[in-house]
Amino acid sequence: MKYGRTYNFSAGPAMMPEPVLEEIQSEMxxxxxSGMCVMEMxxxxxxxxxxxxxAEADLRKLMGIPDNYKVLFVQGxxxxxxxxxxxxxxxxxxxxxxxxxxxxxxxxxIKEAQKYGEVKIVASSADKNFSYIPDCSDLDIPDDADYVYxxxxxxxxxxxxxxxxxxxxxxLVADQSSMFLSRPCDVSxxxxxxxxxxxxxxxxxxxxxxxxxxxxxxDLPKFxxxxxxxxxxxxxxxxxxxxxxxxxxxxxxxxxxLLDNGGLEAMNKRNEEKxxxxxxxxxxxxxxxxxxxxxxxxxxxxxxxSPSKDEDAAVVAASKAAGFDNLKGHKSVGGLRASIYNAxxxxxxxxxxxxxxxxxxxxx
Ligand code: PMP
Numbered sequence: 018m019k020y021g022r023t024y025n026f027s028a029g030p031a032m033m034p035e036p037v038l039e040e041i042q043s044e045m046x047x048x049x050x051s052g053m054c055v056m057e058m059x060x061x062x063x064x065x066x067x068x069x070x071x072a073e074a075d076l077r078k079l080m081g082i083p084d085n086y087k088v089l090f091v092q093g094x095x096x097x098x099x100x101x102x103x104x105x106x107x108x109x110x111x112x113x114x115x116x117x118x119x120x121x122x123x124x125x126x127i128k129e130a131q132k133y134g135e136v137k138i139v140a141s142s143a144d145k146n147f148s149y150i151p152d153c154s155d156l157d158i159p160d161d162a163d164y165v166y167x168x169x170x171x172x173x174x175x176x177x178x179x180x181x182x183x184x185x186x187x188x189l190v191a192d193q194s195s196m197f198l199s200r201p202c203d204v205s206x207x208x209x210x211x212x213x214x215x216x217x218x219x220x221x222x223x224x225x226x227x228x229x230x231x232x233x234x235x236d237l238p239k240f241x242x243x244x245x246x247x248x249x250x251x252x253x254x255x256x257x258x259x260x261x262x263x264x265x266x267x268x269x270x271x272x273x274x275l276l277d278n279g280g281l282e283a284m285n286k287r288n289e290e291k292x293x294x295x296x297x298x299x300x301x302x303x304x305x306x307x308x309x310x311x312x313x314x315x316x317x318x319x320x321x322x323s324p325s326k327d328e329d330a331a332v333v334a335a336s337k338a339a340g341f342d343n344l345k346g347h348k349s350v351g352g353l354r355a356s357i358y359n360a361x362x363x364x365x366x367x368x369x370x371x372x373x374x375x376x377x378x379x380x381x
Contacts, residue, residue, distance in 0.1 A: 018138050018214060019035065019267070019369070022035075023158075023340055023341070023342045024340065024341050024342065024346050024361070024362075024365035024368060024369065025209055025342045025343055025357045026341060026343045026354070026356050026357065026361070026369070027349070027356060028172050028195070028213045028216070028318060028343070028344035028356040029194075029195065029213070029216035029221070029356070029358075030215040030216075030220065030221050031175055031216050031217075031358050031360065032358065032360040032361055033219070033267075033271070034274050034359070034360045035270065035360075035362050036080045036274060037267070037270045037271055037274050038114070040307055041266075041267060041269060048064070049064070051064050051190070051287070052103060053093070055068065055262060055266045056058065056262070056263055056264060057075070058262065058315075060256060060259050060260055060262050061256070062307070064308040065262060067258075068262075068265065068266050068269055069254070069256070069265055069269075070270030071226065071269055071273075072090075072098055072233055072265050072266075072268055072272060073088045073285060074272055075272035075276055076088055076225070076272050078270075078276060079198065079272055079275055079276055079280060079281060080108060080202055080204055080227075080281070081203075081204065081253065082200070082204050082227060082277065083204060083205055084255060085230050085231075086227050086228060086229050086230065087226075087227070087228050087230060087247075087250075087251045088225065088227055089203055089225070089226040089227075089247065089250040089251060089255050090223055090224075090225060090228070090250075090255040090260055090261070090264070090265050090268075091223065091224050091225075091226055091250055091255070092222060092223055092224075092244075092260065092261050093222070093223075093224065094221060094222050094223065094224055095122075095192065095211075095212075095213030095224055096129075097224065097245070098192070098211045098213070098224050098226065099125055099126045099128075099129035099130070099352070100129050100132075100133075101226075101247065102126070102130070102164075102166065102209065102211070103129060103130035103132070103133040103134065104237065104238075104241050104243075104245055104246075105232075105233075105234065105237065105241070105246065105247050106163050106164050106188070106190065106208075106232060106354070107133050107134040107163050107164075108163055109150045109236065109237070109238050110134075111134070111161070112133060112134025112135065112163055113134055113135045113136075113137065113159060113161055113162050113163055113167060114130055114134060114135070114136055114137070114162060114163050114165070115136075115137050115138075115139040115156065115158050115159070115162045115164070115165045115166065115184075115187070116138055116139070116163050116165075116166045117136070117137055117138075117139060117140045117141070117151065117153060117156075117165070117167045117168075117182060118138050118140070118141035118143060118167070118169075119141075119142050119147055119151070119167070119168055119171050119174065119176055119271065120140070120142070120147035120168065120171035120173055120174035120176065120181060121147075121171065121172075121173040121174065121347070121349060121350075122168045122171055122172060122173065122192060122194070122368070123167070123171065123192075126166060126192065126196075128166065129327075130166070132136040132344070134163075136307065137159065137162070138180075139153075139156040139157060139165070140152070140153055140156055142176070145172040145173075145376070146350075147171065147176065148174070148176070148308055148309050149176060149309065149310040149312075149313050150176050151314040153167075153178075153180075153181075153182030153183060154180075154182075154183050155183065155226060156182060156183065156184075156185070158184065158185045158187055159162055160259040163186050163187075163188070163209060163252050164187070164189070164190045164209075165182060165184040165187050165189055165190065166190045166191075166192075167181075167182060167189070167190070167191050168191075168192040169191045169193050169196055170193065170194070170195045170196035170317055170318070171193060171315070171316050171318075172178050172194065172195040172216070172317075172318050172356070173318070173320075173347040173349060173350055173354075174308075174309070174320065174350065175307075175308060175309045175314060175315045175317075175318045175319055175320040175354065176309050176313045176315060177196060177313065177314070177315040177317070178313075179312070179313070181206055188208030188229075188232065189206060189207045189208055189209075190207070190208060190209045190210075190211075191207055191209075191210050191211075191212065192211060192212070193210050193212040193265070194211075194212045194213040194216060194224075195216050195217070195315075195317050195356075195358075196217070196315070196316075196317050197214070197216070197217045197218060197225070198217050198271075198275060198279075198281060198284065198359065199217055199284055199285065199288050199316060199358070200217060200281060200284065200285035200288065200316070201281040201282055201285060202281070203333065205269065207227070207229075208228070209226065209227065209229065209230050209232060209369075210226070210227040210240035211224050211225065211226045211227070212224060214226050214264060214268050216317070216356070216358050217271075217317075217358045217359050217360075218267075218268045218271050218272075218284065219264050219267035219268040219270075219271055220261075220263060220264045220267055221264075222264060223260075223261045223264040223265070223268070225268070225372070226247065226250070227275060228247055228251070230251075232247075233247050233248050233251050234248065235248050238279060242342070243257075244258070258358075275359070275363075283347060284359055285316075287363070288316040288317070288345050288357075288359065288360075289316060290363065291316075291357050291361065291363050291366045292314075292315075292316040292317075292319065292357060292366075294363070294366045294367060294370055295319050295357065295369065295370060296314065296319070296365055296379060298370045298373060298374065299319075302377055303377070303381055304323060304324065304376075304377040304380065304381040305321050305322070305323055305353075305373060305377065306320060306321060306322055306323075306377035307319070307321050308320040308321055308350075308352060316355075316357075317356060317357060317358055318354060318355075318356050319354065319355045319356075319357065320346055320350065320352055320353070321352060321353050321354070321355075322346075322351070322353065323352075323353070326351060329346070329351060329352050329353060331380075332344075332353060332373075332376060333345045333353060335372075335376060336369075336372060339372050341368075341369060341372065343356075344369075349375055355369060
């Protein structure tokens with residue numbers, strides 16, 4: 018690879034498109050004649066305002082976001098959204114929400130929401146180690162539920178939804194962190210989509226929130242900090258305080274890059290091709306085994322195992338020596354995991370499969 022870069026299979030922060038990094042590098046010392054780097058720029062300046070506005074406009078175009086949705090850039094990454102969703106969408110008294118439990122990140126969301134109201138787990142795949150997405154076609158959703166929450170792609174467990182739950186008319190909220198912009202998305206089916214950007218889009222520390230306007234409230238309980246009200250961000254174009262200017266700038270570059278390269282349809286096609294290379298290998302391997310049922314496996318995060326924990330560790334060490342980075346599975350589940358987000362080139366997946374095939378020939 019150029020610049021001595023490595024194929025980085027990290028679950029996030031993760032690889033960025035090289036042309037984007039090169040463009041950022043070229044603008045580092047003097048952004049388009051402004052005489053300064055974007056890092057040094059006032060968030061109230063005209064030039065930054067344009068960067069922000071273009072980022073939002075490009076994201077709207079990319080996802081086809083309807084006019085009755087606000088796009089917010091909120092600091093604090095994904096974890097802050099676990100709390101913000103519950104604080105902002107649960108009723109003040111007797112708040113109740115339905116959560117689908119599919120793995121590590123939905124569990125964290127559930128734990129956080131329980132601080133603010135009643136959480137009903139309406140479906141779970143805990144019985145099989147979160148290796149599948151439960152049937153969500155006929156969930157038992159109470160009439161007074163404020164919303165139904167899913168983690169649309171479980172980064173650690175490697176599952177994804179190919180069909181959205183039937184929410185029986187209730188607002189659907191989705192954590193799209195590890196699949197954001199990896200495939201087309203009909204925003205109108207959701208009340209709120211949020212995504213930490215450090216996997217498919219940009220630097221860590223920021224989340225994009227796409228929220229239907231009627232869900233933005235101004236009667237939140239007094240304990241809700243000003244910064245954690247969606248209304249604060251919606252009323253101020255995400256410029257209530259000093260935002261994560263650098264992340265907005267980098268994300269904006271990626272939005273443009275995706276628009277210039279065929280948009281989300283093209284991304285989906287590329288991602289399907291890339292994932293198929295790895296899954297075909299795993300399906301035919303006698304040594305390695307995928308950890309997720311076929312119908313629910315993610316195109317972004319591919320967890321797999323070798324015959325034993327010791328062998329998992331040996332494969333990870335050998336992969337590192339061969340120039341691949343971050344293939345160790347999350348500490349909570351073990352094994353291996355290849356995260357192959359938008360910016361992972363097809364060559365990277367092919368090279369990984371070549372390595373794994375050779376490893377199997379030598380060790381099986
Ligand atoms: N949701 C999902 C699906 C994630 O993968 C992550 C991070 N890996 C988070 C939430 C939490 O994001 P952050 O680390 O930015 O708080």
